Amino acid sequence: MSANVLPLAKHLPSASPLAFGCMGLGGSWNDTPWGPADADHAQAAVEAALEIGVTVFDHADIYTFGKAESVFGELFRRQPSLRDRIVLQSKCGIRFEDAHGPKRYDLSGAYILDAVEASLRRLGTERLDLLLLHRPDPLMEPDEIAEAFSKLHTQGKVTHFGVSNMNAGQIAWLSRSLDQPLVANQLELGLGHLEPIEAGTCFNDRQAAALPGALAWGGTMEHCQANGIQLQAWSSLARGRFTGDTTVDPRDEPARVLVHRLAQEHGVSPEGIVLAWLMRHPARIQPVLGTSQPARIRACGDALKVRLSRGEWYALYEAARGTALP
Template sequence: MALPSLPLQQHLPSTSALAFGCMGLGGTWDDTPYTEAHVAHAHAAVEAALDIGVTLFDHADIYTRGKAESVFGELMRRQPSLRDRVVLQSKCGIRFEDEEGPKRFDLSREYIVAATEASLRRLGTERLDILLLHRPDPLWEPEEIALAFRQLREQGKVRHFGVSNMNAGQMAWLSRSLDQPLVVNQFEIGLGHLEPIESGTTFNDVQAGTRPGALAWAGTLEHCQQHGIQVQAWASLARGRFSGETARDPADEAARRLVHTVAERHGVSTEGVLLAWLMRHPARIQPVIGSSHPARIRACADALRLTLTRGEWYALYEAARGHALP
């Protein structure tokens, strides 16, 4: 059965149903230089992703302090044809503590442009296919962001723009100042983080208070569907909470058992079940694979051949939330 098209494929037709998140590449989150072993690790992970049809590779300027981009850039330097096979996406807007202040978010025009240019240098490419704003900045000025986007687009450095970790109201506020659409919103969603879904199912019930922060996501999935914005799910594998042989938290045990039961029923991996659960949503969610282990990456391909029934989807939802819907 053919998978339905993604909203993002309207803009970038070669975009794959699954994305690969590069956060685990490049070594440690400090200034220690990456080594040839880190390049080999990245090569194995990227090849595994390519083998299962992944074309979108998701970066951020902060991942391993820039080394994730640098290592990926090294792969493209060694294999120049790789650039034409991938959709490159990166994020900016988070700054680590420095002499100017503590860890903070910065969506000023100057920082967006400077951070993007630094990412391009590390990746060794002339353009990003997509640039995302990594986190909302309480001091942001949408008109200033619009100027940064326009400058980067006119210079040929970025083709499309999006956001990450923003709710419907923030996207609508920003979009008022832009002269082109936001094409992506990447946020945490999945069996391990139900808040964006809970905000729609329990908003008028006492259960709405059972998940702090759920109401902040009210209308976000619907806004993305209405405006053709691609929802990308980070932490889509829930950091192994439901796919392992034992549950680290007893509260996850019922959901973990059910994930394994569904996987056995369909003859697929537990990773495939977790991603298929996301992809069953009508928002056409694009899961971002966070693991850099080749075997686990390849196991994710099972999601492409599994369509959960409505009953299975709700059974997993109920198990993950820990009690029945109202």
């Protein structure tokens, strides 16, 4: 496979280098029904994403309490041809507090099946191109998950499967029971969330002790690369920490200044630089755009116009981590 081709393209050839995260669609995170204004907002965001070549649209059953999927279903009704132009993925496994328990993770076979049925109903479609397990469930049983995946695949309701927020050990353990390969792993990753990269860079240095949680990701990026699993990066823009005119945390200022300087030198947006940093990694990381603002979505398209040098990549890495490498 060419170094410029996403691992995901082996399974979904039309997959784009950037993905659009639909978390901000559907209105507020409550039970208030979505309305025409929410649908218009979603349409403007999706049109902006399509303009910059995005074909992968990332959902989760919990986003705005299911309204993100519902309002996306409205877009399919407005423009039925849209469904065949995109790669549609969703996630399941997080349950909010209810009469049966507190907020929890549920990867039981029955819940996965029910969650997919509900997502398909809200989206108004017959299939998901990709289903991700949203969070690792301490009570998950791989054989039970495998049975649910097999049923969904046989019924044509899900074409491919993946995970989110899982480390190398969890992926390997789960994969042993599956008939289908896991084709994606979505992690919190970017200049604002360096832990998966730091786990490899600093595993054998005393700096590792100053990186809470980083070593838990040891080998995860390498495992995904070795097994052709697409790394998707959520929070890839770090909520604008490095792209705005000012920063809230003074520790982010060196990286913010450098991002803006490189943007000016390359003639692209600051968003383009932040995402290009991720995409420079040989894992062919696929950033998931979390913004639903059309102008900012279009700015993200600049990531496709620049390839950072090794020196520029390391300069951003050092600025974001706040200290020189060991």
